[in-house]
Amino acid sequence: MMPRNVLMLGNSHTAAPRIALRDRPETWPGFQPDVFAMPGDTIGMLEVRDGAIHPSDTEVRRKMRYYNGIPDLPLSGYDAFVVIGCLAFHRLAGLQEHHRSPDFPSVARGERCRLISSGLVEALLADRIGNSPTLRLIRALAGLGQGPVLFMDTVFPSVECRTDPQDFAPHVAMAARGDGGAYHARYLRILHQALGRDAIHIAQPADTVVDEVFTAPEWMRGSVRMQPRRDVPHEAREYGHANPAYGARQLDLIVAALAAL
Amino acid sequence: MSHPYSDLPANAFWRCGVAEADPAAPAGIFAPKFGLGRDAAIATAGSCFAQHVGRALREAGMNVLDAEPPGRGWPPALVRAYNYRVYSARYGNIYTSRQLVQLLEDALEGRVEPAAVWQQDGRFYDALRPTVEPRGFASAEEALALRCTHLAAVRGLFARSSHFIFTLGLTECWADRASGRVWPTCPGVVAGSFDPQRHGFLNLRFGEVLEDLGRARGLLQGLNPGMRMILTVSPVPLTATASGGHVLAATARSKAVLRAAADEFAAAHADVDYFPAYEIVTNPAARGRFFHPDLREVTAEGVAAVMGAFLGAHGLAAETGPSRTETPEPGTDAAEGVVCEEILLEAFRK
Numbered sequence: 001m002m003p004r005n006v007l008m009l010g011n012s013h014t015a016a017p018r019i020a021l022r023d024r025p026e027t028w029p030g031f032q033p034d035v036f037a038m039p040g041d042t043i044g045m046l047e048v049r050d051g052a053i054h055p056s057d058t059e060v061r062r063k064m065r066y067y068n069g070i071p072d073l074p075l076s077g078y079d080a081f082v083v084i085g086c087l088a089f090h091r092l093a094g095l096q097e098h099h100r101s102p103d104f105p106s107v108a109r110g111e112r113c114r115l116i117s118s119g120l121v122e123a124l125l126a127d128r129i130g131n132s133p134t135l136r137l138i139r140a141l142a143g144l145g146q147g148p149v150l151f152m153d154t155v156f157p158s159v160e161c162r163t164d165p166q167d168f169a170p171h172v173a174m175a176a177r178g179d180g181g182a183y184h185a186r187y188l189r190i191l192h193q194a195l196g197r198d199a200i201h202i203a204q205p206a207d208t209v210v211d212e213v214f215t216a217p218e219w220m221r222g223s224v225r226m227q228p229r230r231d232v233p234h235e236a237r238e239y240g241h242a243n244p245a246y247g248a249r250q251l252d253l254i255v256a257a258l259a260a261l
Numbered sequence: 262m263s264h265p266y267s268d269l270p271a272n273a274f275w276r277c278g279v280a281e282a283d284p285a286a287p288a289g290i291f292a293p294k295f296g297l298g299r300d301a302a303i304a305t306a307g308s309c310f311a312q313h314v315g316r317a318l319r320e321a322g323m324n325v326l327d328a329e330p331p332g333r334g335w336p337p338a339l340v341r342a343y344n345y346r347v348y349s350a351r352y353g354n355i356y357t358s359r360q361l362v363q364l365l366e367d368a369l370e371g372r373v374e375p376a377a378v379w380q381q382d383g384r385f386y387d388a389l390r391p392t393v394e395p396r397g398f399a400s401a402e403e404a405l406a407l408r409c410t411h412l413a414a415v416r417g418l419f420a421r422s423s424h425f426i427f428t429l430g431l432t433e434c435w436a437d438r439a440s441g442r443v444w445p446t447c448p449g450v451v452a453g454s455f456d457p458q459r460h461g462f463l464n465l466r467f468g469e470v471l472e473d474l475g476r477a478r479g480l481l482q483g484l485n486p487g488m489r490m491i492l493t494v495s496p497v498p499l500t501a502t503a504s505g506g507h508v509l510a511a512t513a514r515s516k517a518v519l520r521a522a523a524d525e526f527a528a529a530h531a532d533v534d535y536f537p538a539y540e541i542v543t544n545p546a547a548r549g550r551f552f553h554p555d556l557r558e559v560t561a562e563g564v565a566a567v568m569g570a571f572l573g574a575h576g577l578a579a580e581t582g583p584s585r586t587e588t589p590e591p592g593t594d595a596a597e598g599v600v601c602e603e604i605l606l607e608a609f610r611k
Contacts (some may be wrong), residue, residue, distance in 0.1 A: 099332045102406050103399070114332075117408040118399045120343050155449050 002082035003147055006033035009053075009137075011040035012226040013085025013154055016247030017254070019224055019231065023244065028255050032062050032084065036073055039063060044133030047141035051076050067228050071119050079147035080261075082254050084198070086134035089187050089213070090240075093170035095124050096183060106177035125187060130190035130194045142198035149199040150257055152250055153191070154240075156204060158221075159214035161239035168239065171213065180213035202253050207209050208246060219246040262285045263448050264550060285566045291574040294527070294534040295489055297424060299577065301328055304349040304422035306432020308356045309601035310495035310538070310559065311348055312494035315426075317568035325349065328418035329411065345391040349422075352391035354601065356430040357465060358473030358522075359443045364389070365480040368415040376582065377442070378404045379453030386452035388444055401571075417482050427477075428538070429519040430495040433511070434466040447503070462503050470522035476487045478530065492523040496542035498557050558599070570608060 008014060014037040021028065025169075036053070040047065044064055045056040053073040055061040061071055100107050101118040129135060134153075141149045146194050157168050165172040188203070195201055208219045223241035225232040234241055271277035273291040282288065297303075303325045304314035320324045344351045355361050363370030366372065367389075378389040385404045390411075398404040404405035419425070435447045438461045449455035461540045465473070474492075481488050494516060502511035520539060527535040542563045549556065551563030559567075572578065 051522045095332065102403050115407060116401060117343075117407055119394055119396050122341070123339055123343070123396075124332075124335060128338060131336075227563070 001261075003128070003261070004082045005078045006031070007036060007075070007078045008033045008035040008082045008084055008254075010254065011038060011043060011086050012227075012241060014224050016242045016244050017246070017250045018083065019105070020244040020247035027248065029249055031251070031255050031258075034078075037067055037228070039067070040086065040225070043137060043172065043179035046133075048144070051144070062212070067226065069228075075141075075144060075146065080143045080150070080258060081147065082146055082150045082152070083134065083138055083141070084152050085126070086152045086249070087129065087132050087191075088159050089184060090154070090168055090171040092125060092187060093168075093174050093183075095128065096121065096174060096179065098168040100179070104177075104179050105182055106179050109178075111177060115129050117255070122186065122190060125190045126194065129191055131169060135194055138195065138199045140155075145183075148258075148261055150202055150254060151195065151199040152202045152204075152254070153220075155242045155246060156209060156213050156215045158217050158239040159210045160217050160220070162214070162245055164237060164239070166237070166239070175211060175213050180211070183193065184213055194221075201247060202257055205249050205253065208249065215242065219249070221241060262387045264301075274376075279544065279546050282546060284541070284551070285569075287541055287544065287566070287570060290541065291536055292569050293574050294531070297491075297575045297577065299323065300423075302421055302423045302426045304418055305427075306352060306355050306425070307428025307493070308350050308354050308495045308497065308598045310430065310497050310584065311354075311426070311428035311493075312599045313491070313559065313564045314428060314538075314568070314571075315348060317564060317572075318426075320570070321572050323577065326468050328414040328416055344390075350418050351390065352412055352415065353393050354430070354445055355446055355447060357425075357432065357434045358429060358470045358477065359434060359436075359463070359465060360389075360445060361427065362473045362480070363443060363505075364415065364474045365419070365477055368412045368419070369408070369480060369484065370520055371412060373405050373412065374442075375405060377402065377408075377499060379448065379451075381452035384452075388448070388453060391444075391451040416484070417432060419481055419488070422485060423487055424489050424491060425481060426491045426536075428493045428495050429470075429523060430497070431499065432470065432515040432518050433499065434462050434463050435503075436463045442586070464504055465518070467518050467522055470518060471525055474522060474526045478526075478533065482532075487585050488532070490513070490530075491536055492527060492533065493536045494519045494523055494539040496539045496551075496559060496563075500557070531559050536571055541567050541570055570578075 004094040008017065014035055018035045018037070042060050045060045047054045047056055052075055055064050055072065065071060098105070098114050099116045100113040100119045101116055107113060107115070138149055138151060157171060162172050166255065174183060194203060204215070204239050208215050216249045219242055220239065222243040223234045223238065224244065225234060270289060290440060298597060299322070301324060301325055303318060305311055305318070305325060315325050317595065326349045327346060328350040331340045340346055344353055345378065352364055355364065378401045379386040379388045379520055381397060382505045383405065385399070385401045386392065386397045387404050387408050398407065438459055440528045442462065448460050481490070489538060498512040499508055502508045504511045516539060523535045527533045542559055551566065553560055
């Protein structure tokens with residue numbers, strides 16, 4: 001049976017589906033989730049205890065009030081959770097910036113790097129994923145036993161960042177070497193292991209992906225900040241967030257996944 | 262009446278030098294043969310105890326080389342589990358003088374032998390450093406590729422080291438009867454399988470250790486003519502002996518051979534020194550307090566006594582300010598947590 005009381009929660013990447021739902025609610029009839037959004041660097045400072053999400057200190061409490069208008073978030077009424085964003089594949093690209101294993105396509109071709117074992121690559125990924133605030137949050141929500149947890153990790157950066165990499169430089173370089181697809185496949189395998197039965201992972205729609213690890217610009221241009229009271233667009237050189245059109249695609253997948261439960 | 266003993270310093274007498282002296286600060290126990298300045302580029306290797314040496318030197322602000330550094334931001338637990346920052350390269354524990362010679366020869370010749378890969382439960386282990394990858398390698402090819410990289414790093418390490426501190430640990434080892442190659446662990450303990458037809462027990466004798474040290478020095482001098490060696494003997498007893506005798510007697514035999522060979526070798530070469538770590542930890546005045554209750558692992562106090570004597574003798578008080586290495590968690594024993602595959606033998610205890 002389709003869950004009725006759904007909580008969508010996450011970081012700035014909740015903005016795209018939130019605005020899509022706000023602007024075209026008729027597209028997903030009956031789907032009226034609550035949305036709880038916090039800055040990415042505070043996700044690890046949220047505690048799930050006594051059936052509610054609590055901020056761990058006064059500064060996080062201030063942000064919770066600012067972004068959500070509440071001092072804490074009781075969870076008892078929800079029968080499904082959708083975690084959006086938080087864990088980003090592109091943030092793991094730095095792990096392989098200098099150290100790569102023989103099974104990387106670039107290494108197999110003979111490109112130089114600091115060679116490490118594939119076991120260590122996997123262990124590093126497993127550590128970063130398994131110990132991330134996102135996975136801790138997912139496990140805590142699953143531990144409530146109130147309903148399923150869905151998880152859509154962070155969208156790939158826009159393909160436009162290839163010519164303006166900024167913080168995406170390790171990601172762009174990885175793709176340029178031809179390592180992106182294999183590294184992402186490895187990431188997904190380890191992510192699914194880490195999620196286990198705690199959450200269902202919803203992958204980025206294939207038709208939005210360009211060159212294995214980027215998002216086509218039409219799904220990224222026009223993205224909006226997490227600002228709760230008005231729509232503040234990201235600057236043009238912001239390549240990490242998706243726009244409401246992509247948010248609508250996310251909602252399609254979320255509703256379909258919930259209906260399939 | 263004058264005689265040779267009349268003007269000796271207090272530390273030349275057992276009562277003043279040992280029985281009534283503070284074992285944590287044994288005055289005058291080490292007079293370095295040559296200097297070790299803060300500009301020294303130090304390589305460390307040896308048996309488990311050598312890990313304390315490298316760590317303490319880094320914490321004292323010394324320039325301990327790392328030819329295979331971990332990546333930025335790697336979690337400390339994985340860094341340690343995969344044998345990064347344990348020694349100056351990821352060679353794992355080098356228990357015997359024979360193992361050292363073999364590593365240097367392999368590094369200089371770029372010699373990688375497919376036969377030195379052991380299998381266990383579908384994973385592949387570099388038999389010459391079987392615990393550097395806790396889960397083994399994905400394939401024999403990967404193990405060999407990583408060994409090639411490692412040997413290149415070892416060559417680079419010794420080419421730029423001004424001082425090499427080597428801690429002799431054991432005389433007992435296992436060797437391939439045909440090739441003579443030795444392993445840090447007996448085949449079958451970490452991985453591989455033991456074959457009595459192929460694998461033979463070797464208990465190095467005084468002359469063999471001395472000869473090995475000479476070969477090692479020759480190889481190192483060939484690579485880096487100015488390099489100086491500092492030898493120590495690990496105070497850590499054998500976990501088990503395959504000699505057929507009692508482990509206590511086997512330990513005494515092993516340490517005596519190593520101690521004598523180190524002394525003889527240092528006496529013969531101006532560029533080789535001996536530092537008495539073994540003596541400081543086993544000092545009867547400590548009444549065993551430098552050992553953990555297992556009477557094998559050395560306590561943090563014991564390590565501090567050793568390194569205090571070493572650094573003090575070289576005029577190298579520990580640097581104030583942030584250490585170049587991670588600080589142990591409060592309440593933990595800095596001397597704990599050494600990576601020691603020899604301890605795996607304990608699992609076979611009857």
